[in-house]
Amino acid sequence: xxxxxxxxxxxxxxxxxxxxxxxxxxxxxxxxxxxxxxxxxxxxxxxxxxxxxxxxxxxxxxxxxxxxxxxxxxxxxxxxxxxxxxxxxxxxxxxxxxxxxxxxxxxxxxxxxxxxxxxxxxxxxxxxxxxxxxxxxxxxxxxxxxxxxxxxxxxxxxxxxxxxxxxxxxxxxxxxxxxxxxxxxxxxxxxxxxxxxxxxxxxxxxxxxxxxxxxxxxxxxxxxxxxxxxxxxxxxxxxxxxxxxxxxxxxxxxxxxxxxxxxxxxxxxxxxxxxxxxxxxxxxxxxxxxxxxxxxxxxxx
Amino acid sequence: xxxxxxxxxxxxxxxxxxxxxxxxxxxxxxxxxxxxxxxxxxxxxxxxxxxxxxxxxxxxxxxxxxxxxxxxxxxxxxxxxxxxxxxxxxxxxxxxxxxxxxxxxxxxxxxxxxxxxxxxxxxxxxxxxxxxxxxxxxxxxxxxxxxxxxxxxxxxxxxxxxxxxxxxxxxxxxxxxxxxxxxxxxxxxxxxxxxxxxxxxxxxxxxxxxxxxxxxxxxxxxxxxxxxxxxxxxxxxxxxxxxxxxxxxxxxxxxxxxxxxxxxxxxxxxxxxxxxxxxxxxxxxxxxxxxxxxxxxxxxxxxxxxxxxxxx
Numbered sequence: 001x002x003x004x005x006x007x008x009x010x011x012x013x014x015x016x017x018x019x020x021x022x023x024x025x026x027x028x029x030x031x032x033x034x035x036x037x038x039x040x041x042x043x044x045x046x047x048x049x050x051x052x053x054x055x056x057x058x059x060x061x062x063x064x065x066x067x068x069x070x071x072x073x074x075x076x077x078x079x080x081x082x083x084x085x086x087x088x089x090x091x092x093x094x095x096x097x098x099x100x101x102x103x104x105x106x107x108x109x110x111x112x113x114x115x116x117x118x119x120x121x122x123x124x125x126x127x128x129x130x131x132x133x134x135x136x137x138x139x140x141x142x143x144x145x146x147x148x149x150x151x152x153x154x155x156x157x158x159x160x161x162x163x164x165x166x167x168x169x170x171x172x173x174x175x176x177x178x179x180x181x182x183x184x185x186x187x188x189x190x191x192x193x194x195x196x197x198x199x200x201x202x203x204x205x206x207x208x209x210x211x212x213x214x215x216x217x218x219x220x221x222x223x224x225x226x227x228x229x230x231x232x233x234x235x236x237x238x239x240x241x242x243x244x245x246x247x248x249x250x251x252x253x254x255x256x257x258x259x260x261x262x263x264x265x266x267x268x269x270x271x272x273x274x275x276x277x278x279x280x281x282x283x284x285x286x287x288x289x290x291x292x293x294x295x296x297x298x299x300x301x
Numbered sequence: 302x303x304x305x306x307x308x309x310x311x312x313x314x315x316x317x318x319x320x321x322x323x324x325x326x327x328x329x330x331x332x333x334x335x336x337x338x339x340x341x342x343x344x345x346x347x348x349x350x351x352x353x354x355x356x357x358x359x360x361x362x363x364x365x366x367x368x369x370x371x372x373x374x375x376x377x378x379x380x381x382x383x384x385x386x387x388x389x390x391x392x393x394x395x396x397x398x399x400x401x402x403x404x405x406x407x408x409x410x411x412x413x414x415x416x417x418x419x420x421x422x423x424x425x426x427x428x429x430x431x432x433x434x435x436x437x438x439x440x441x442x443x444x445x446x447x448x449x450x451x452x453x454x455x456x457x458x459x460x461x462x463x464x465x466x467x468x469x470x471x472x473x474x475x476x477x478x479x480x481x482x483x484x485x486x487x488x489x490x491x492x493x494x495x496x497x498x499x500x501x502x503x504x505x506x507x508x509x510x511x512x513x514x515x516x517x518x519x520x521x522x523x524x525x526x527x528x529x530x531x532x533x534x535x536x537x538x539x540x541x542x543x544x545x546x547x548x549x550x551x552x553x554x555x556x557x558x559x560x561x562x563x564x565x566x567x568x569x570x571x572x573x574x575x576x577x578x579x580x581x582x583x584x585x586x587x588x589x590x591x592x593x594x595x596x597x598x599x600x601x602x603x604x605x606x607x608x609x610x611x612x613x
Contacts (some may be wrong), residue, residue, distance in 0.1 A: 007350075032413075033415070034411040036414050036418075037412060037418045038412075040410055040414040040419070040421070040422050041418060042606075043407055044422045044424075045423045045487070047422075047426060047486070048425045048428060048429070050440045050486070051429065051432065053440065053444060053451060053465050054439075054440045066453070068451065068465075069454075071456055085571065101425050107466055111333050112335060115328045115329070115332070116328060118328055119327075119328030119329045120329065122325075122327035123324065123328075125322070125325040125326065127326075135334075135336075138336055138340045138341065139578075140543060140596075140599050141340060141344060141595075142543055142546070142568070142592070142595060143548040144588075145568075145571070145588040145591050146343045146347060148581050149352060150339070150343075152363075152581075153346065153580055156363055161367050166303075168335070168339055169339055171335055171339070172336055172338075172339035175332055175335055176336065183443075205594070212548055217400075217611040225333065229431055232433065233434055235433075235435050235554070236550060237344065241578065251433055251434075251435040254433075254439065255434065255435050255439075257439075258528035263446070264444075265449070268439055269439070269443065270441070272436040272439045273436075275433055276431075276432045276433055279431045279433065280431055283431050297573065
């Protein structure tokens with residue numbers, strides 16, 4: 001018999017309590033895990049619902065869109081809205097314009113940003129800090145405020161209603177972020193790798209292009225995705241600078257959809273789906289390179 | 302003697318040293334040209350135009366008429382401008398606080414959920430983030446359609462009132478509630494992903510120590526997580542403020558490119574004055590005020606960041 005209060009007695013009692021407490025902690029943990037997961041799923045549903053609603057509206061026939069009792073699934077399924085949207089005037093022109101603007105801008109931006117990234121990551125020079133401060137500073141200036149002088153600047157250069165002006169502005173908008181990000185990637189690659197290649201007989205330029213350039217690949221992809229999204233989604237600059245319908249970009253076309261034709265929700269949602277699709281596709285295609293870029297940074301150590 | 306030996310080498314050596322020193326400048330020249338020419342120079346030009354009377358005739362002649370601070374005097378006594386400033390500030394404050402609060406909650410939630418749910422939420426966030434603004438506005442316009450919109454249907458079904466044929470944009474307060482919802486929904490992904498990335502990098506030992514010492518989860522968040530994340534919070538708040546104070550696209554497209562003056566925010570007002578009624582000088586002055594307000598916000602942010610850096 002063990003008297004309560006002795007060392008042994010205390011131990012058994014605390015053990016017993018610990019077991020029951022452990023059980024309830026376990027149940028409690030399970031319940032709270034379920035609650036957390038439930039709230040998480042609810043958040044995902046709320047965030048995704050508008051996009052879901054756009055896509056299924058795009059696939060519904062007209063009579064199922066304009067109903068007082070909304071249909072949650074596109075039960076009779078149709079592609080008519082997409083055919084209608086594509087057949088609208090200037091759709092194909094404006095797709096072409098968007099592609100040209102984004103492609104030319106990205107090609108230029110990657111080259112220009114890469115040069116500056118190497119310059120600031122690999123070399124010390126007077127004015128480097130000033131340059132980096134400028135890179136951060138200009139990102140704080142709202143583009144909306146600069147529309148008037150940009151309009152006048154391009155007006156005096158005869159570049160209103162022409163794609164080059166828009167390309168130049170987008171280039172300036174995405175450059176600071178791209179330089180900053182790429183600089184980080186270049187700085188993460190040890191110079192010793194290049195130096196050992198030079199000892200093995202590479203020229204300085206050769207070492208750079210054979211060693212550093214491939215390693216910066218994921219960084220180039222990451223910044224390209226950023227630039228693509230920025231330029232493809234931009235609206236106000238294109239709206240102000242490109243006045244004739246066959247010179248506009250896809251977002252301007254999409255925004256003018258309702259005002260020109262009244263709200264025809266089916267074709268509008270189809271057009272919106274088509275406008276959003278390239279960004280999502282581009283992102284998903286290149287996402288694995290993005291993940292690779294993150295691990296590449298970690299391995300280096 | 303030594304001098305005689307090195308002298309012949311001096312020319313090429315000097316030349317290559319000079320070339321090596323100029324090389325980094327050559328690398329940054331294109332970026333400086335583009336950023337300086339297309340962002341910095343127009344910023345100076347904006348201030349210059351704001352000091353002139355610049356209408357359609359002046360635009361055609363490429364020559365404004367100097368009025369000094371006349372444009373600023375005009376907008377400062379304009380009651381519409383006062384209303385616009387107050388509206389923009391209130392709108393920005395509402396959007397930023399809602400965005401940061403909700404994003405913080407979602408980021409903390411992401412730490413707790415199981416892996417599959419985390420992947421689901423992250424994918425949803427990335428999806429929303431990548432969708433063009435114009436597309437999102439069209440979607441929400443459709444969801445809030447007064448006749449066949451899903452929102453009116455749902456609210457009526459949930460017995461929250463009779464929303465059949467309810468037009469949300471008749472009343473600017475309700476209209477702005479819709480705009481705030483769109484903006485917050487669209488801003489959450491960036492802020493949440495940024496905060497979540499920061500949370501993952503946070504050292505866990507301090508929090509563990511506090512847990513051992515018996516600190517509850519609210520106290521742990523308030524006294525440990527929040528101060529460590531302060532720099533990230535400052536960046537996120539600063540960027541959201543810049544984006545929301547200069548709001549244009551959402552309001553302009555949502556109201557079919559014809560917003561009434563009840564819906565003017567500072568960027569829309571500046572746009573209307575310049576491109577609507579061709580008073581470019583006035584429009585520029587309004588834009589300058591917008592930049593000044595944002596510079597004040599940014600300076601506050603920089604100062605706070607410096608403070609944080611000094612402490613740690």
